Amino acid sequence: MRGFKVMAREKLRLPIRFERIMQRHEREIMGYLLRSSGNRADAADLFQETWLRAYRAYPRLKPDSDVRPWLYAIAVNLSRNRARDGARRARVIVPEDKENPAANRSGEVHRGFTENDGYAAVHLRELMSALPARQREALHLRYFAGLDYAGIATAMDCSQQSARANVSQAMKKLRSMW
């Protein structure tokens, strides 16, 4: 009787389970969506949509590729679509203050922050919302999400050069406005 090939490898090396990816990255995705959409309701919608799409597309992700740029790509595309459809301007994210919404929007120091940090952060957020969408996305992905330029290029569906250019333009503008 002829023998049939027996494989050496015992381990299958399956990609990690989707639930683990969700656990690991839900926080940063929510952070990104809060910033890009500017309000909680939209961010929550986009959050659901992002993970739903990610789940559907996950089997088609190449097993050895990096998950984060891929996830951000989904989130970036969805928030672009939402921004286009809603044609809303990104606003400063602050906890909704029903009694005095204007106070929040104007960037006054919120009770939750220490004075320096808090003011700087709110101010920064306002300035960032004034940036063009691409530059804001790139800046977020580079410094808040910590992606490298290859990752940003994947997430924004652009070249590495333009990812780099967007980040540096954003920084230049922020410095001049600061």
Place this chain on the structure above:
Amino acid sequence: MLMKIDKLIRSSGDGFKVEGLEELLRQARRRVDSALKHVRRPEAAVGVIKSPLGDLLVAMTGRGIVLNHYLVDDSDLAATLEKARLQLDLVEDASAVKVVGAEIRGYLAGEGTALRQNIDLSLAASRFQQKVLRKLQDVPRGAVLSYQALGVAAGAPKGARAVGNAMHNNPVPIYVPCHRVIASDGGLGGYGGGAARKLQLLRSEGFSLGDDDVRLPGSVAWGHKGTRIYCRANCRAAARVDRGRILFFADAKDARQAGLRPCKICRPD
């Protein structure tokens, strides 16, 4: 008073804390979970088992064995897993599939009743292929039939080629016995795992097949599915019947076991 902006930005995170983020996340997570419920792929335990037919990649869902794939090499393994992931959430679990290995070893050793797992045909490529595979499950051990005859059984009398495709795409070989489907002229036909495996399986089911001229021997009994009569190969009654309804049995005994009676003309006993 202001922190330097470069430092602020590069310190990763803008220092801005979202109030109630935990609560927001909790609610959002619940929404995601309820939305995912509608699109979830079935979960399947997957593992590699060893058998006399070589290594097999096996996947089991809650409904039964869903995938049983002859592994050729590592790239075959990767490609098969990739394809299966499109329809199943795979979880590696060697202990869950071990039972399949034991059953296949027992089966090849001659225990006819060894294959006990339920079969989940959800990876079949189409409704038609699913139907063909379901019909094929009725073909007992010790019998074979032609692609054409299986097509007739599945309601596609001209669909021998289509039946061939269904066999090629059979997600659960051995359990769904696609090795029991042969060419109309008595030749072996093809097999997804290679002709050698088909031969080995058929031999273990009682067919005496040579290595060179691989044809059904003249000793097989011709059984008719309609009349439920079986004949010798050279019987004049057998020569007239519709080939689409013929089952070939390795032995007269197998035919009797399947509930057929011997022909009164050729007296095959």
